[in-house]
Amino acid sequence: GEDVEQSLFLSVREGDSSVINCTYTDSSSTYLYWYKQEPGAGLQLLTYIFSNMDMKQDQRLTVLLNKKDKHLSLRIADTQTGDSAIYFCAALGDSSYKLIFGSGTRLLVRP
Amino acid sequence: NAGVTQTPKFQVLKTGQSMTLQCAQDMNHNSMYWYRQDPGMGLRLIYYSASEGTTDKGEVPNGYNVSRLNKREFSLRLESAAPSQTSVYFCASSDKRTNTEAFFGQGTRLTVV
Numbered sequence: 001g002e003d004v005e006q007s008l009f010l011s012v013r014e015g016d017s018s019v020i021n022c023t024y025t026d027s028s029s030t031y032l033y034w035y036k037q038e039p040g041a042g043l044q045l046l047t048y049i050f051s052n053m054d055m056k057q058d059q060r061l062t063v064l065l066n067k068k069d070k071h072l073s074l075r076i077a078d079t080q081t082g083d084s085a086i087y088f089c090a091a092l093g094d095s096s097y098k099l100i101f102g103s104g105t106r107l108l109v110r111p
Numbered sequence: 112n113a114g115v116t117q118t119p120k121f122q123v124l125k126t127g128q129s130m131t132l133q134c135a136q137d138m139n140h141n142s143m144y145w146y147r148q149d150p151g152m153g154l155r156l157i158y159y160s161a162s163e164g165t166t167d168k169g170e171v172p173n174g175y176n177v178s179r180l181n182k183r184e185f186s187l188r189l190e191s192a193a194p195s196q197t198s199v200y201f202c203a204s205s206d207k208r209t210n211t212e213a214f215f216g217q218g219t220r221l222t223v224v
Contacts, residue, residue, distance in 0.1 A: 001170075008151060031211045042201060042215040043154075088153060092211060097142050097161035098169065099205070099213055103153035 002026040004091050004102035011108045018076040020105045022089030025070065030094035032065060034074045037086045037104070046074070046087070076107075084109045113137055117202050117216035124192040124223045132187040132219050134202030141206045143185035144213065145169075145177060147198040154201065160185055192223045 003025040012018045024032070030051045035043040049056045049063045049072070056063045062075040076083055089102040115136045124130055136143065141162045146154040146169075156169030158177040166177050174196060176188045185204075189196060199220050205213040 006153075033212070042217045043203075043213075044215075045212045048212065090213075097159060097207070098156065098167075099144060099159070099203075100156060100170070101146070101154040103151060 002029065002091055002093070002096075002098065002100040004089055004100050006087075006089055006102040006105045008103060009106050009108070011110060012079050013110050014079060014081055016079055018074075018079045018083070018107055018109075020074045020076075020087050020089075020107065022072040022074075022102055023070055024072065024089075024091045024100075026091065026093055027067075027070065028093045028095070029070075029091040031092040032063075032072050033088075033090040033092075034061075034063065034072075035088040035090060035101075037088065039085075043088060079107075079109050081109045081111060083107060115202055115204055115214050115216040117200075117219050119219060120217065122219065122221050124189075124221065126193060126223060128192050129188070129190050130192065131189075132200055132202075132221075133184070134186065134216060135184045136202075136204040136214070137183065138204060138214065139182070139206070140204035140214075141182070141208065142204060143179065144203040144205075145175075145185070145187045146201045146203065147171065147196075148201060148218075149198050157187065157200075192221075194223045197221060197223045 086104040160179040203213040
């Protein structure tokens with residue numbers, strides 16, 4: 001079955017860029033997502049990318065997809081203290097309804 | 112629109128007790144999910160329901176049962192709670208026909224003592 005992996009922790013200085021990485025195993029994954037979770041809250045969708053795309057940009061967020069390596073990344077430009085949260089990568093196959101999440105990357109933004 | 116509503120928000124159970132976590136969505140979504148979140152382990156899929164009338168096991172189904180009561184409601188039952196089931200439980204819904212984004216409830220924090 002699908003397995004999604006992320007590094008557990010990232011610390012950056014305010015104003016720098018953050019890059020959070022994710023790998024997945026199922027090559028049929030068609031929909032790939034980034035969710036954000038703030039303390040004590042549920043998950044909110046940040047952005048997503050379809051497998052027929054290589055890149056998607058949305059204001060400060062850039063998603064890069066390397067299908068060959070099954071690697072997804074989320075870049076946050078000009079990271080702010082309000083970006084401190086846990087970021088989850090998730091994958092969904094085209095013919096599947098099984099939405100699988102990674103372990104989450106805790107982003108800490110230092111002033 | 113309320114989105115995805117979970118009840119209760121907090122619960123403490125004794126080992127061996129049973130309980131049902133309720134989830135309802137008002138977005139007319141076909142698919143619903145139950146996840147548990149444990150520190151360092153992310154969200155793990157317990158059960159999901161692709162559409163009304165169907166349910167399937169996820170990554171960690173042991174110790175749980177689910178019921179897709181109707182299109183709106185998807186409940187998760189712990190028949191005999193164990194301390195290992197102490198976790199935060201999230202319900203989510205989505206629909207591939209419209210968009211594929213999953214919407215999440217606010218979570219249920221369950222402690223089994």
